[in-house]
Structures are given as structure tokens and as C-alpha cells.
Amino acid sequence: MKTSLPDRAERWLCHPRFFKAVLLVALALAAPTVAIAFYSDDYIFLCYLEGLIPGSPPWYDLYNFFSGDPRATQARIALGGMPWWADPELKLHLVRPLTSALITLERAVFGHAPLGYHLVSIALYVALVAAAGGLFFRVLPRATAALALLIFAVNESHMNTAGWISCQHLLLAALPVVLGLLAHLRYREEGWRPGRYLGPLGLGIGLLGGEAALGGAAYWVAYQLLGPAPEGRAAGWRARAASALPAVGLLAYFAAYKAFGGGAANTGGYVDPLATPLRFATAAAERVPILIGNAIAAVPADLSNALPPAPFVALGLASAAGVALLYRACLPAVPERERAALRWLVPGALLALFTTLGGFPGARLLLLPNLGIAPLLAVLVLHGLRRGASPGLASAGRRAGAGLLAVVHVVIAPILFVAGTRASADMARKIEDVARTAEIGAPPRKRVFLAASSDPMASMYPPTIIALESPDAMSCWSMLSMAKAPHRLTRTGPSSFTLAPIGRTMLTGAFEALYRAPSAPIRAGFQVAQCGATIRVAEVEDGRPARIEVDLGAPLEDPGLVLLAWRDGKLRRVAPPAIGEAVELPWSPGPIGFF
Incomplete structure (x- = not known):
């Protein structure tokens, strides 16, 4: 008599060596x-x-990403350890x-x-x-x-x-x-x-x-x-x-x-x-x-x-x-x-x-x-x-x-x-490639400002790889915008420029909101010091920055400064425009493909 598939499957499942076979699988x-x-x-x-x-954090508390202490948070922001828009009382411990x-x-x-x-x-x-x-x-x-x-x-x-x-x-x-x-x-x-x-x-x-x-x-x-x-x-x-x-x-x-x-x-x-x-x-x-x-x-x-x-x-x-x-x-x-x-x-x-x-x-x-x-x-x-x-x-x-x-x-x-x-x-190899091909240049240590990169794999993680593999490559890393949009960078002075996403505001993506809840809006005039630069929110829509003003504290052509943006699969240098002129930074998908 022909046995059914469930009956045959049960015989296999009841085999005395099935447990070990699953462990091998x-x-x-x-x-x-x-x-x-x-x-x-x-x-x-x-x-x-x-x-x-x-x-x-100490070795026994590695998952203490953000302590919730405003003073500690502000210190980390100033040194580039957190984005400029991070909530001062941000906590993820x-x-x-x-x-x-x-x-x-x-x-x-x-x-x-x-x-x-x-x-x-x-x-x-x-x-x-x-x-x-x-x-x-x-x-x-x-x-x-x-x-x-x-x-x-x-x-x-x-x-x-x-x-x-x-x-x-x-x-x-x-x-x-x-x-x-x-x-x-x-x-x-x-x-x-x-x-x-x-x-x-x-x-x-x-x-x-x-x-x-x-x-x-x-x-x-x-x-x-x-x-x-x-x-x-x-x-x-x-x-x-x-x-x-x-x-x-x-x-x-x-x-x-x-x-x-x-x-x-x-x-x-x-x-x-x-x-x-x-x-x-x-x-x-x-x-x-x-x-x-x-x-x-x-x-x-x-x-x-x-x-x-x-x-x-x-x-x-x-x-x-x-x-x-x-x-x-x-x-x-x-x-x-x-x-x-x-x-x-x-x-x-x-x-x-x-x-x-x-x-x-x-x-x-x-x-x-x-x-x-x-x-x-x-x-x-x-x-x-x-x-x-x-x-x-x-x-x-x-x-x-x-x-x-x-x-x-x-x-x-x-x-x-x-x-x-x-x-x-x-994906892991892509992130490493992004870090290793970033156009930072040779030491001495640079202050790096990432003007626009919406994918966390091309903005949040490359600096950690660079820091491990080339400790002298940079002294600070500042993410200016993770908005999923093209950006317009307008130079306003020897050391200053404005940055605005085109067609949307900042802080709308999941990884941007990781650092600041939507229930904590940012007001126009909000100002932060980071990596020796001053970042000021100049325009706001619905509690989210629509345009920021950045003063790097040194001419944009200073060899100790690097201005980057995500373009065509790499973190590439942005050539500073002349004072009063603007350059558009087109958006392209990052390593994940969705951001």
C-alpha cells in the first residue's frame, strides 16, 4: 500500500539521528x-x-550608546561623536x-x-x-x-x-x-x-x-x-x-x-x-x-x-x-x-x-x-x-x-x-569600501564635514572604520545632513555657507529620528558648535530644519578641512564655489539602496 507524503515525512522526522542532523544543518x-x-x-x-x-562607555557597558546626560551629550556633539541635531537629553542605554x-x-x-x-x-x-x-x-x-x-x-x-x-x-x-x-x-x-x-x-x-x-x-x-x-x-x-x-x-x-x-x-x-x-x-x-x-x-x-x-x-x-x-x-x-x-x-x-x-x-x-x-x-x-x-x-x-x-x-x-x-x-564590504575610498586625503588629521549623505552606511559607520584603520586621518567628523534629497550649498563668505535639502526638510528619515524624536521640534536660531564649526538653523518647516548656516571657522580652501558629499557611490570632495554662488549636490542611493 502506497504511503502518503505526511506519513513518509513522519518516518524521517522520527529517525533517531534526525536531531543531530538538524544540528549539522x-x-x-x-x-x-x-x-x-x-x-x-x-x-x-x-x-x-x-x-x-x-x-x-566603559568595557562592561558597551551598549550605552547615549547616556541622557545633557552635558555629556553636548561634549560629544562638539567633538563630532554625535550629529549636531541630537537631542541634548537623548538616551539609549x-x-x-x-x-x-x-x-x-x-x-x-x-x-x-x-x-x-x-x-x-x-x-x-x-x-x-x-x-x-x-x-x-x-x-x-x-x-x-x-x-x-x-x-x-x-x-x-x-x-x-x-x-x-x-x-x-x-x-x-x-x-x-x-x-x-x-x-x-x-x-x-x-x-x-x-x-x-x-x-x-x-x-x-x-x-x-x-x-x-x-x-x-x-x-x-x-x-x-x-x-x-x-x-x-x-x-x-x-x-x-x-x-x-x-x-x-x-x-x-x-x-x-x-x-x-x-x-x-x-x-x-x-x-x-x-x-x-x-x-x-x-x-x-x-x-x-x-x-x-x-x-x-x-x-x-x-x-x-x-x-x-x-x-x-x-x-x-x-x-x-x-x-x-x-x-x-x-x-x-x-x-x-x-x-x-x-x-x-x-x-x-x-x-x-x-x-x-x-x-x-x-x-x-x-x-x-x-x-x-x-x-x-x-x-x-x-x-x-x-x-x-x-x-x-x-x-x-x-x-x-x-x-x-x-x-x-x-x-x-x-x-x-x-x-x-x-x-x-x-553590505559589509561596501561599507568598508566607502570608508577606504572616501576622498579625505593624506594626514595630517583633517576636520571632515559630510554635507549630504542619507544612507547610514555611508554617513554613520565610515568614520568608525577610518578611525580604526587610519587613526591620523581625521580629527573630527560632522554629519551636516542625512536628508534623502538633493541639496543646495550656497557659499556666503570665506568660511561659511548655507545648506538646504531641495523639496523636503531634514530629520524625516528613520536614522535621523534616531537622534531626535519627532516630538522634539527644532526652532529657527538653534545653534550648535561642532568640530570647530558653528551650525545654525536658519529656516524651519513643521519643526524640522529646512536650511542651515555653517561657519567652519577657517576658509573653505583650508587644507585642514574636507567637505564631502555622497555622489555616484563614493564620498567625494565638494569643490567650494565662489562667494555668492551655489552648487547643487544631487542625491543618489547609498549602499542599502533605500536611503
Whole structure:
């Protein structure tokens, strides 16, 4: 008798070596990420550790990007460590001491050789896949657990986590939390006494890695509320007291986080739910569907930072509705063990999703939410592909939906993982090329003024690469405008000029708003000193600069000055026009292509 595809697939999934095979697949997918080498924020951390950026944080607090101290901010602005338009009370302090210590150790051991950093990330990722497999095989039937593990391991949204050194905080947060959750489940279900304490310990270590560990705590909460009732020793008063430890620990964590200065404020990119709950709720209404669309349909959430978000929101809502309908159609065939697991894994995933919403929407945020989403997808694929007792339109629709999920998450996902690795490696090389071909000239140290460059990869990150590779090349770097528009530069004196974007204002892009929230308008007459120059806002529209006046404090022809603009794929010198004359700086897309 001919067996069906689902039956054959289950036999493969139940093979005793399938677990190890998935770990090898995860390793094979993650290994090529060594080609990415250093990328964007990685250079910032290296500059911090070498004291090359004004106001660099200490080694144990590398994710303290902006402290929120007005005096410190103004000092950094003056020295070119932040854009001139940065809010004086700008704060972006992510408390991740364990990750900061790891990066510091890696730099001490590997120096400027990125291979060692990547090998650490790859090892952590494979270990996390193994831990996730331990969880899945504990709470799900073997075939379903195996498919969930495969879906988790090859998920394209994990590429940045496995391959971007700056994302090691996600791995250091997730791995101990998942291991702690496993220990807690073993305690609850078997009475394994060490699990009473190893569970909270895992959560605590994860929180030292980064606030992403709150996503793991979400599963803990969901299991406590919606999971099976404890039995035996795990049901006693001591057990109930031990179960309360994570809640007490989370309160202590939030208190310590704030006491240490952690949080975000006065930035358009990050939202602190404790400081601005209403703004967080507004952001969540947009970001949750975007991330769900990425998790279910592989619609890249990162693109919503560069493109209008409405289509991403619509696709996310449609994906969620489709999965809900498919689960309803599959429910009669889903055994109780799988239902019981999904009763807390899926709410845990949604809670974990909410813990990620403070940052820019991006696939990297789905690492811990996928711990609950992967089992749901596995259940839908295995039961949705089976033929129903009464074939018909509904049965065909169910099988089509399950087949689509299988194609997206088993066939296409690893391809996207590899493609994402290649794209990131290509982007990393482009950023390095931008820095190395910037027309700064030979030392002595120059004051560099970037008149116009809208792409962060051609404005924010090149100076960190230049500082690391050629410490004597420049003394200061000033970004004058990141507006996505052509600009008109009009010389008004020997050392002065005006700069105006044509057809739009400044501070409308996502990365411009990173340094100043839209709720903090700039008034005409606002003046800042930076890199020995004076920058004054001369004209404003809707609270955003439309024209600035710049006096460099020395003639524009001074050999110690460099005036650059992004043109035709390079940071090129701008020839100063004669006094009273203007030059137009055309816009062209940067390395990302959208900015």
C-alpha cells in the first residue's frame, strides 16, 4: 500500500539521528556567516574599546550608546561623536554587561580578526538550537518536535543573530533562558529538585546578557498560568514559593536596570515602555503585525524601516488571520498533547513578541518568539497536509495552506538564510569600501564635514572604520545632513555657507529620528558648535530644519578641512564655489539602496 507524503515525512522526522542532523544543518547554515566579518555596529564597539569615539562607555557597558546626560551629550556633539541635531537629553542605554564582557574578551583574544568572534556566535547559535530541541522534544510528540526543531534551526530571521557580532546579546540572553526553562519544566513535571533553582538562575544569567531574555520570561509566565498543573513535590508550598522567584527577580531586574541608567528617551527609533507607555502602545499596534508577517510569511520586517509600513502591517494581519483559520481547520486532528503545549507556547510567543517592540522592527527580534511559533507551524504543517475523511474545498484549502507554510519554512527559509548571509557580507564590504575610498586625503588629521549623505552606511559607520584603520586621518567628523534629497550649498563668505535639502526638510528619515524624536521640534536660531564649526538653523518647516548656516571657522580652501558629499557611490570632495554662488549636490542611493 502506497504511503502518503505526511506519513513518509513522519518516518524521517522520527529517525533517531534526525536531531543531530538538524544540528549539522544549523552549523552548515551559520558557518558561512564568517564571511560577514565586522559589520556596522561592530566597528563602534571596537572604537569604544580603543577610546576612539568621544565619550566612549566603559568595557562592561558597551551598549550605552547615549547616556541622557545633557552635558555629556553636548561634549560629544562638539567633538563630532554625535550629529549636531541630537537631542541634548537623548538616551539609549541598553544594559547588557555579560555581552559587553564577552565582546571585550573577544577583542582581547582576537583583536581585529573577526573570525574568532564569529566562531563564538556560531557555537552559541548551534547550542541554542540544541536547547530549543530539548524543549520541543519534551513537550511535543517526536515527529512534531523534530519538525519544529528544523523550522527553528533554518529560520531565515536567525541569520543576523548567528552572523552579526553585535547581535551576540540575543544569543547570550536566549541560551541560558531556554536551558533554565527546561530545568523548570523538569522540576514541575518530574520533581527534579535542582530545577527549582536552575530555572531562575538561567533567567538571571540571560538578563545579564540582554533585555531580550524577557522574552524567555514570557514563556515562564505562560507556562505558570496555562501549562499543566504541578504534581508531587512540585505542587507543595516550597515549590509555589520557588515558582514566584522569577517574578520577584524580574521586579529586581527592572529596578536595577533603571538604577543603572538603562532605558531609551528622546529618540524616534527606540521606545521605552516604562517611560512612555502610550507611545509604546501606538508603536506596538504597528510593529506587532509587521513582526508577525515576518514570522509567518517571511515578509522582511527590516524593510519597514525604509518603506511605508502600511503594506507590511496588512500582510502581517493577513498572515495571522490565515494561520488562525488553518489552526481551526486542523484542530479536530490535533492530539491533546500538542494542544496542551500550544496552549502556553503560543501565548508565550506573543508575550515574547511584545518584549521586543522597543527597538527598530527587524527579523533579529524574532529569535525567542520563534521558540513558540515554530511548534505552531509544525503542528499546522503535519496535520494540515493530511487528507480529510471527506475531501472537498475545505480540505483542499487546508492542505494548500499547510503546504505553503511547509514550502516557506522548510524549503525557502534556508535559501533566504544563505541569501541573507551573502547580502550582509556584501553590505559589509561596501561599507568598508566607502570608508577606504572616501576622498579625505593624506594626514595630517583633517576636520571632515559630510554635507549630504542619507544612507547610514555611508554617513554613520565610515568614520568608525577610518578611525580604526587610519587613526591620523581625521580629527573630527560632522554629519551636516542625512536628508534623502538633493541639496543646495550656497557659499556666503570665506568660511561659511548655507545648506538646504531641495523639496523636503531634514530629520524625516528613520536614522535621523534616531537622534531626535519627532516630538522634539527644532526652532529657527538653534545653534550648535561642532568640530570647530558653528551650525545654525536658519529656516524651519513643521519643526524640522529646512536650511542651515555653517561657519567652519577657517576658509573653505583650508587644507585642514574636507567637505564631502555622497555622489555616484563614493564620498567625494565638494569643490567650494565662489562667494555668492551655489552648487547643487544631487542625491543618489547609498549602499542599502533605500536611503
